[in-house]
Amino acid sequence: MVVSQQRLFGTNGVRFIPGVTHDLDFVIRLSEAIGTYFGTGEVILGMDGRKSSLSIANAAVSGLMSAGRDVAEAGLVPTPALQYAAKSSSRGGVMVTASHNPPEYNGLKVCGPDGVEVPRLDEQRIEKIFFEGSQTKADWKSVGVARQEASVVRNYVTGILSRVNVKMIAERKFTVVMDLGNGAQCVAAPYLVEALGCKVVTLNSVVDGDFPGRGPEPVQTNLKDLALAVKSVGADLGVAYDGDGDRALFCDEEGRVLWGDQSGCLIADYLLEKTPDATVVTSVSSSQAIEILAKKRNAKVIRTRVGSVDVSRTILERKATFGFEENGGCIYPPHVAVRDGGMATALMLECLAAKGVAFSRAFSFSVSAFYQAKTKMQVDRKKVDAVMKAVEKQAKGRVERVDGIKVWTDERSWVLVRPSGTEPLVRIFAESDGQDKADALLKKFSKVVKTASI
Numbered sequence: 088m089v090v091s092q093q094r095l096f097g098t099n100g101v102r103f104i105p106g107v108t109h110d111l112d113f114v115i116r117l118s119e120a121i122g123t124y125f126g127t128g129e130v131i132l133g134m135d136g137r138k139s140s141l142s143i144a145n146a147a148v149s150g151l152m153s154a155g156r157d158v159a160e161a162g163l164v165p166t167p168a169l170q171y172a173a174k175s176s177s178r179g180g181v182m183v184t185a186s187h188n189p190p191e192y193n194g195l196k197v198c199g200p201d202g203v204e205v206p207r208l209d210e211q212r213i214e215k216i217f218f219e220g221s222q223t224k225a226d227w228k229s230v231g232v233a234r235q236e237a238s239v240v241r242n243y244v245t246g247i248l249s250r251v252n253v254k255m256i257a258e259r260k261f262t263v264v265m266d267l268g269n270g271a272q273c274v275a276a277p278y279l280v281e282a283l284g285c286k287v288v289t290l291n292s293v294v295d296g297d298f299p300g301r302g303p304e305p306v307q308t309n310l311k312d313l314a315l316a317v318k319s320v321g322a323d324l325g326v327a328y329d330g331d332g333d334r335a336l337f338c339d340e341e342g343r344v345l346w347g348d349q350s351g352c353l354i355a356d357y358l359l360e361k362t363p364d365a366t367v368v369t370s371v372s373s374s375q376a377i378e379i380l381a382k383k384r385n386a387k388v389i390r391t392r393v394g395s396v397d398v399s400r401t402i403l404e405r406k407a408t409f410g411f412e413e414n415g416g417c418i419y420p421p422h423v424a425v426r427d428g429g430m431a432t433a434l435m436l437e438c439l440a441a442k443g444v445a446f447s448r449a450f451s452f453s454v455s456a457f458y459q460a461k462t463k464m465q466v467d468r469k470k471v472d473a474v475m476k477a478v479e480k481q482a483k484g485r486v487e488r489v490d491g492i493k494v495w496t497d498e499r500s501w502v503l504v505r506p507s508g509t510e511p512l513v514r515i516f517a518e519s520d521g522q523d524k525a526d527a528l529l530k531k532f533s534k535v536v537k538t539a540s541i
């Protein structure tokens with residue numbers, strides 16, 4: 088096993104503030120390490136619409152070429168489009184993006200020839216090459232070449248269309264309001280939804296690295312314009328994406344924004360109905376609603392550590408049908424086993440077309456019977472063990488240790504306390520069958536964490 092002392096990769100790729108925490112020289116050396124890790128063949132490289140993305144992409148191209156790799160430059164594309172392009176031609180991929188982080192951030196995401204982010208152990212291999220300075224340095228005759236690849240978005244849209252029933256969706260003549268959040272899906276999602284025969288109304292539809300519309304992360308509180316637009320144009324649904332277009336949140340025709348658990352469960356229910364003996368993968372922090380509906384559909388649920396890489400890798404290992412996260416990430420492996428806002432949109436439209444009722448009436452199962460509450464607290468790393476022991480002491484019933492500690496306080500109530508892997512933080516999630524109960528649980532365990540961390 089390769090163990091590196093220093094870490095560059097966080098939960099999802101390498102993130103930094105260009106020109107403040109890291110410079111372009113860092114990007115070149117890291118890209119040389121990534122090129123060395125890939126070893127042979129062409130690498131495809133894409134970027135999101137951040138202000139710093141083009142300079143970082145250019146530095147990354149140089150670093151990859153310097154390590155002897157040829158590079159296909161995809162330009163500005165959603166992250167899942169880049170990952171689909173990597174999978175389609177079995178080559179490594181690098182995406183310049185900081186996903187939903189504030190405008191000043193950027194980063195690099197590395198994916199393997201299956202399109203999925205490289206496994207955790209391979210992240211450590213890249214880090215080892217970087218910190219040892221053992222990057223391959225190509226000489227003048229073995230340096231890589233670069234070329235443009237202009238078909239990435241077109242192929243991505245065509246790939247999604249081939250996975251859904253276009254005719255059934257088009258017959259419903261849906262009107263869809265799309266809040267593109269000035270992010271990378273501006274160049275793909277509206278064309279996908281138009282190709283599905285829908286009338287498209289867009290908000291924040293110009294790529295802008297300042298994210299002036301509603302910021303790069305869609306959450307229930309900043310989607311009021313989307314909800315208002317859906318109601319005022321009489322649309323069938325609304326959808327909003329994060330900065331790099333891998334996460335999607337939906338709102339129904341009444342303007343109610345669904346959290347990722349709810350939309351994930353709705354799509355899962357539709358897919359499980361069609362797929363016998365199916366398996367769904369989700370992280371330990373998602374709603375228990377998925378177990379309830381999976382039982383109804385005779386399906387299996389696998390829980391992973393928090394983070395889309397863990398969900399994606401488990402989907403591939405267990406040949407699962409579908410995966411989702413509570414933040415709006417949906418993973419449909421027949422297309423590519425990564426979070427994909429475009430694929431999620433097409434699946435949701437197919438699901439609504441098949442059900443033939445308004446979005447607000449499409450929930451026939453008990454997902455809406457659960458309520459969540461969450462918070463995060465600063466905890467010194469030295470105090471984390473004491474905090475986790477104090478949490479464990481509170482456990483009287485079932486305890487799960489997939490990631491952090493999940494304590495069940497009754498049949499329908501749990502609290503998850505999880506130390507962050509990258510920051511001196513502890514995250515606390517609670518779920519119950521009433522908002523008051525979830526809030527009370529969160530309050531109780533926040534107190535336990537606070538007392539133990541002093």
Ligand code: MG
Nearest residue numbers: 186329331333
């Ligand atoms: Mg993202």
